[in-house]
Amino acid sequence: MQRHFDEALEQLKQKLLRMSSLVEQSIGSSIKALMDRNAELAYKVIKADDAVNMLEIEIDELCLKLLALHQPTAGDLRFITSTMKINNDLERIGDLAVNIGQRTLDLIKVPPLKLKINIPKMATAAQAMLKDSLNAFVNKDSKLAYEVCKRDDEVDDLNHEIFMELLSCKPEDLTPVERVIDLVLVAKNLERVADHSTNICEDIIYMVDGKVIKHHITD
Amino acid sequence: MAIVEVQNLNLAYGDFPALKNVNVHMEKNTITALIGPSGCGKSTFLRALNRMNDLIEGVKTTGNILIDKEDILDAKTDLVSLRKKVGMVFQRPNPFPLTIMENILFAPKIHQTAQKAEYAVIVEECLRAVLLWDVLKDKLHKNALQLSLEQQQRLCIARLLAVKPEILLMDEPCSALDPIATERIEELMWMLKANYTIVIVTHNMQQAARVSEHTGFMLLGELIEFGRTKDIFTYPQDQRTNDYITGRFG
Numbered sequence: 196m197q198r199h200f201d202e203a204l205e206q207l208k209q210k211l212l213r214m215s216s217l218v219e220q221s222i223g224s225s226i227k228a229l230m231d232r233n234a235e236l237a238y239k240v241i242k243a244d245d246a247v248n249m250l251e252i253e254i255d256e257l258c259l260k261l262l263a264l265h266q267p268t269a270g271d272l273r274f275i276t277s278t279m280k281i282n283n284d285l286e287r288i289g290d291l292a293v294n295i296g297q298r299t300l301d302l303i304k305v306p307p308l309k310l311k312i313n314i315p316k317m318a319t320a321a322q323a324m325l326k327d328s329l330n331a332f333v334n335k336d337s338k339l340a341y342e343v344c345k346r347d348d349e350v351d352d353l354n355h356e357i358f359m360e361l362l363s364c365k366p367e368d369l370t371p372v373e374r375v376i377d378l379v380l381v382a383k384n385l386e387r388v389a390d391h392s393t394n395i396c397e398d399i400i401y402m403v404d405g406k407v408i409k410h411h412i413t414d
Numbered sequence: 415m416a417i418v419e420v421q422n423l424n425l426a427y428g429d430f431p432a433l434k435n436v437n438v439h440m441e442k443n444t445i446t447a448l449i450g451p452s453g454c455g456k457s458t459f460l461r462a463l464n465r466m467n468d469l470i471e472g473v474k475t476t477g478n479i480l481i482d483k484e485d486i487l488d489a490k491t492d493l494v495s496l497r498k499k500v501g502m503v504f505q506r507p508n509p510f511p512l513t514i515m516e517n518i519l520f521a522p523k524i525h526q527t528a529q530k531a532e533y534a535v536i537v538e539e540c541l542r543a544v545l546l547w548d549v550l551k552d553k554l555h556k557n558a559l560q561l562s563l564e565q566q567q568r569l570c571i572a573r574l575l576a577v578k579p580e581i582l583l584m585d586e587p588c589s590a591l592d593p594i595a596t597e598r599i600e601e602l603m604w605m606l607k608a609n610y611t612i613v614i615v616t617h618n619m620q621q622a623a624r625v626s627e628h629t630g631f632m633l634l635g636e637l638i639e640f641g642r643t644k645d646i647f648t649y650p651q652d653q654r655t656n657d658y659i660t661g662r663f664g
Contacts, residue, residue, distance in 0.1 A: 198661070200661070266620055267660065268619065268623070268647045268648070268659045268660055269646075269647060269648065269649065269650050269655070269656045269659050269660050270656050270660060271660045272647070272648060273648065273649065405648065405649025
């Protein structure tokens with residue numbers, strides 16, 4: 196017998212998947228806009244965030260309703276509480292996509308930096324972490340979630356590398372200074388995408404295995 | 415320290431096996447909840463702890479139930495002493511049709527465990543323990559049946575305390591009570607825990623989650639899973655426990 200509660204849980208899952216798909220698209224488009232210096236796409240990303248914000252509220256409300264009306268336990272409780280947290284991380288990733296879009300709009304106004312920095316590599320790594328964390332959620336795959344968590348260090352290292360490269364720019368590359376700052380911020384935003392993807396994976400591990408791995412407490 | 419240690423407990427009503435190889439231990443001054451669908455054996459298990467099942471014809475019990483390290487299934491066990499040590503509270507409050515005072519003094523008088531001069535102190539102590547003293551101190555000669563259901567249930571617990579038990583068995587003690595009265599009895603259980611070990615059988619899963627520190631899930635006479643309540647209700651190890659407490663069967 197399909198219960199009313201099961202239908203509501205399925206509805207919640209579908210909403211979170213929709214949210215994931217919107218956010219993944221936003222991050223992808225923001226990176227593409229940055230690489231292609233495409234202002235129109237950057238504006239689209241900024242505009243698309245409204246839908247993500249609305250969906251975040253809808254998901255939160257549904258979670259609260261299910262908690263209040265059904266007093267879920269065990270697997271259901273872990274699913275709903277994890278969904279609330281993942282929802283929050285996804286919304287933040289949406290904001291990061293907007294930030295990258297805004298930085299892109301600024302960067303387009305000035306000639307590109309001649310110095311080769313590794314933002315594409317970092318963007319690919321962060322985007323892959325996000326994609327895999329969402330796959331781990333869909334498939335309840337805690338093994339993949341663990342693996343994604345481990346990849347966070349790579350993105351951190353790339354962020355540090357980019358920061359050092361920009362710090363050691365020749366004086367002529369430092370002008371206009373906003374360009375360098377924007378690039379530092381883009382790298383920082385990508386690094387935060389990886390952090391939020393890691394958070395999502397930690398929540399998936401709790402949801403699937405009931406284990407708390409946050410802050411390395413099980414190390 | 416384990417006050418109850420159950421080893422390989424099997425119990426059958428004639429040919430029907432009601433408990434199958436149950437092993438569990440319960441710590442002193444804790445509350446343990448037993449949950450499971452109707453007919454899973456949780457009340458049978460509860461009654462085994464003070465051998466109330468002996469009153470049913472054709473019951474066969476094997477294994478060991480150590481209470482304070484003594485096997486209560488031993489033929490030499492003094493059942494009267496056992497049931498003083500391990501008292502029981504039932505689903506529906508069952509005060510005697512006597513006064514409040516007489517209810518509490520019933521057992522001390524029968525067992526002759528107290529002098530007349532001590533009666534007043536016993537009544538006050540027992541009623542205080544269940545938070546009824548302030549309400550009833552001027553009505554001790556009132557018939558107990560005139561009390562509200564919640565007060566009757568509290569009185570039944572007070573009556574139990576008069577024989578100085580160590581373990582309180584509670585079989586659905588709140589099923590006849592409204593939510594407010596239920597909450598008050600649950601609060602009372604938390605208070606009593608300081609001095610007694612409590613085992614409660616309940617169909618109300620939220621109640622088990624609220625009041626107990628350990629929970630056992632029973633199914634078809636087996637103790638499927640036993641652990642900290644927090645763990646059972648967030649991450650049960652057995653799929654059957656998960657399915658039961660999330661309402662997917664039972």
